[in-house]
Amino acid sequence: MAYELYYWPTIQGRGEFVRLALEAAGADYVDVSRQDDGKAMMRLMKDAATPPFAPPFVRLGDRTVGQVAAILAWLGPQLGLSPNGDSDRAWLNQIQLTLADLVAEAHDTHHPVDLMAYYDDQKPEAARRAEGFRKDRIAKFLGWAEQVLDRNPQGSDWMVGDRLTYADLSLFQVVEGLTYAFPKASTRVLKTTPHVVAVRDRVAALPRLAAYLASPRRIPFNEDGIFRRYPELDG
Amino acid sequence: MAYELYYWPTIQGRGEFVRLALEAAGADYVDVSRQDDGKAMMRLMKDAATPPFAPPFVRLGDRTVGQVAAILAWLGPQLGLSPNGDSDRAWLNQIQLTLADLVAEAHDTHHPVDLMAYYDDQKPEAARRAEGFRKDRIAKFLGWAEQVLDRNPQGSDWMVGDRLTYADLSLFQVVEGLTYAFPKASTRVLKTTPHVVAVRDRVAALPRLAAYLASPRRIPFNEDGIFRRYPELDG
Numbered sequence: 001m002a003y004e005l006y007y008w009p010t011i012q013g014r015g016e017f018v019r020l021a022l023e024a025a026g027a028d029y030v031d032v033s034r035q036d037d038g039k040a041m042m043r044l045m046k047d048a049a050t051p052p053f054a055p056p057f058v059r060l061g062d063r064t065v066g067q068v069a070a071i072l073a074w075l076g077p078q079l080g081l082s083p084n085g086d087s088d089r090a091w092l093n094q095i096q097l098t099l100a101d102l103v104a105e106a107h108d109t110h111h112p113v114d115l116m117a118y119y120d121d122q123k124p125e126a127a128r129r130a131e132g133f134r135k136d137r138i139a140k141f142l143g144w145a146e147q148v149l150d151r152n153p154q155g156s157d158w159m160v161g162d163r164l165t166y167a168d169l170s171l172f173q174v175v176e177g178l179t180y181a182f183p184k185a186s187t188r189v190l191k192t193t194p195h196v197v198a199v200r201d202r203v204a205a206l207p208r209l210a211a212y213l214a215s216p217r218r219i220p221f222n223e224d225g226i227f228r229r230y231p232e233l234d235g
Numbered sequence: 236m237a238y239e240l241y242y243w244p245t246i247q248g249r250g251e252f253v254r255l256a257l258e259a260a261g262a263d264y265v266d267v268s269r270q271d272d273g274k275a276m277m278r279l280m281k282d283a284a285t286p287p288f289a290p291p292f293v294r295l296g297d298r299t300v301g302q303v304a305a306i307l308a309w310l311g312p313q314l315g316l317s318p319n320g321d322s323d324r325a326w327l328n329q330i331q332l333t334l335a336d337l338v339a340e341a342h343d344t345h346h347p348v349d350l351m352a353y354y355d356d357q358k359p360e361a362a363r364r365a366e367g368f369r370k371d372r373i374a375k376f377l378g379w380a381e382q383v384l385d386r387n388p389q390g391s392d393w394m395v396g397d398r399l400t401y402a403d404l405s406l407f408q409v410v411e412g413l414t415y416a417f418p419k420a421s422t423r424v425l426k427t428t429p430h431v432v433a434v435r436d437r438v439a440a441l442p443r444l445a446a447y448l449a450s451p452r453r454i455p456f457n458e459d460g461i462f463r464r465y466p467e468l469d470g
Contacts, residue, residue, distance in 0.1 A: 049386055050326050053333045053379050065325045067332035069304065074325035090300045090309035091285050097302035098288045104339065113347050113363040116371065125360050128348040136351065144288050151284055 003029040003075075006041040007056040011225035012177075012218075014103065015056040017068045018075075020169040023212040024203075025079035031217070069096045072166045081166045092160050095148065095167040099174055102141040106174075106181065107226045109133050109233055119230070130233035134185040138178060142193045145171055149195035156195045157202065164206070171196065172203035177227030182234045238264040238310075241276040242291040246460035247412075247453075249338065250291040252303045253310075255404040258447040259438075260314035266452070304331045307401045316401040327395050330383065330402040334409055337376040341409075341416065342461045344368050344468055354458075354465070365468035369420040373413060377428045380406055384430035391430045392437065399441070406431065407438035412462030417469045 003022060007015025009031075022029045033041050033055075044064065045052060052066030058075065065071050073093050076082030082089055110119045112129040119126060149156040159167040175196060178186040190197050203209055212218055221227055238257060242250025244266075257264045268276050268290075276290060279299065283292075287301030293310065300306050308328050311317030317324055345354045347364040354361060384391040394402040410431060413421040425432050438444055447453055456462055 049388070050329070051379065051382055051386065052329070053336070053376070063322045063325075065322070065329055067329045070325055070328040070332055073308065073328060074321065077321075086309065086312075087298045087300070090298075090305055093305040093308060094285070094287070094300055094302045097305055101288070108343070108347075112343075113360050114367055116367060125348050125363075128360075132349055132351060141288070144286065147286055151286065153284070 001028075001061060003027055004032050004059040005029055005056065006032050006044060006059070009033040009038055010219065010222075012173075012221060012227075013056075013225050014068050016173055016219075017166075017170050018056050018058060018071050019217075020173060020209070020212075021072060021075060021079055021081055021166045023217070024164070024169055024206060024209055025081060026208055027079055069093060069100055072096055072170075076166050079166075081164065081169070083161045083165060088160060092165055092167055095159055096170055098141070098144065099167070099170045102137070102174055103177075103226060105133055105137055105141075106177065109181075110228050110230060119228070123232075126230075126233060134182060134233075134235065138182065138185055139189045139192075142175075142178075142189050142196055145196050146193040149199065156198075158199070164203075168199050168203055169209075172200050172209075175200040177221065180221040181227040181229050183229075184234045236263075236296060238262055239267050239294040240264055240291065241267050241279060241294065244268040244273055245454065245457075247408075247456060247462075248291075248460050249303050251408055251454075252401075252405050253291050253293060253306050254452075255408060255444070255447075256307060256310060256314055256316055256401045258452070259399070259404055259441060259444055260316060261443055262314055304328060304335055307331055307405075311401050314401075316399065316404070318396045318400060323395060327400055327402055330394055331405055333376070333379065334402070334405045337372070337409055338412075338461060340368055340372055340376075341412065344416075345463050345465060354463070358467075361465075361468060369417060369468075369470065373417065373420055374424045374427075377410075377413075377424050377431055380431050381428040384434065391433075393434070399438075403434050403438055404444075407435050407444075410435040412456065415456040416462040416464050418464075419469045 005015065005018055005022065007013065041055060048064045050064050052064065056068065057064055057066035058071050065074050082092060109130040110126050112125045113122050148159055154162040158164055159171060204213065240250065240253055240257065242248065280287060283299045285299050287299065291303065292299055292301035293306050300309050317327060344365040345361050347360045348357050383394055389397040393399055394406060439448065
């Protein structure tokens with residue numbers, strides 16, 4: 001039975017964290033909205049027995065699970081992307097949720113005061129929000145990820161234990177996103193986080209990931225997603 | 236062995252979601268920062284093998300887990316506050332994460348553009364952010380919670396299955412917080428969500444919870460926490 005991924009069809013957004021896990025595991029999955037332009041997604045949002053508040057969500061059989069961290073905690077063991085043991089899985093979940101906080105803050109740089117309005121309608125506020133993100137938050141989050149890698153008792157190659165988990169894929173994605181959206185600010189910080197850069201490179205070189213990233217299945221970053229390149233917000 | 240909860244000692248904040256679970260289960264726990272004014276918490280933030288990005292976090296033996304939803308997914312089965320079965324636990328986790336999104340948006344109403352500055356330094360921006368929260372978001376989130384209760388195949392008394400889980404405690408807490416911070420806007424919405432109101436009342440009447448809420452262990456809401464009463468943001 002194939003996994004069904006439901007997400008907006010034209011952006012990486014939060015769906016990309018799930019897509020990377022499915023791709024890295026070589027899972028059998030259908031990216032539903034890219035085939036029907038979101039029709040089934042909108043129907044399920046309304047009708048599911050366990051209604052998702054927002055995309056992405058994944059369906060397998062009669063079960064629908066939403067919220068990226070919940071999807072990954074559920075799929076991770078099925079896809080071989082989680083460690084064994086409840087407490088190591090709790091640690092993995094904690095890392096994922098911290099990266100999710102970074103993603104939310106990246107989003108808020110272009111939508112600080114009105115979630116429903118355009119960026120163009122909140123540019124001065126976005127400039128102020130982006131300043132703190134650039135000056136403090138990127139370094140705080142990536143510095144924390146560097147510390148996690150540095151303290152891993154099984155070595156600094158991966159975030160948890162001695163093999164790939166979904167946290168490494170998510171770290172790859174936030175580094176790629178930050179580098180796209182804030183090339184100047186991110187490059188400065190990444191010079192101080194060698195383990196983080198090494199994980200990014202290690203993930204990009206995984207054969208399945210490399211094939212995915214080179215394929216049309218990988219939607220390019222764009223200014224409708226979470227990580228947007230607005231040069232006036234970088235610096 | 237007692238659980239150790241680490242959180243800021245003078246606010247409910249995100250720590251309260253963990254405290255409610257420990258209290259509802261009658262767990263043996265120590266609220267460490269309220270005894271040492273946060274000293275051990277600051278030390279652990281720096282030194283833990285699995286460093287938390289921010290409080291709250293819980294320690295049991297040599298294991299430290301942070302991020303509210305990760306803490307609850309880990310503690311829930313130990314405390315009898317989670318259903319059995321991976322897919323029901325995924326649904327519970329999804330609900331918790333959606334409530335966490337609501338909490339983050341409630342926080343952003345008073346800190347929309349500068350996380351490090353005071354509310355007083357971002358009042359016009361806060362007014363704009365609060366308007367959308369009040370007019371759209373409270374109704375969208377609580378309407379979703381109402382739908383979750385309405386569609387529960389085991390009845391509308393609880394969010395998941397036919398008994399108390401940590402999602403009900405968290406729903407109680409967000410309703411209390413919204414009612415404190417946005418009494419006018421929340422009261423309007425709650426008139427349309429009778430199942431949500433009933434869960435709030437059902438949780439408040441649980442003997443252990445009622446005793447906790449009447450005790451000095453329950454820190455009153457205040458204007459240093461997440462849910463703040465600024466009358467100019469309500470309406």
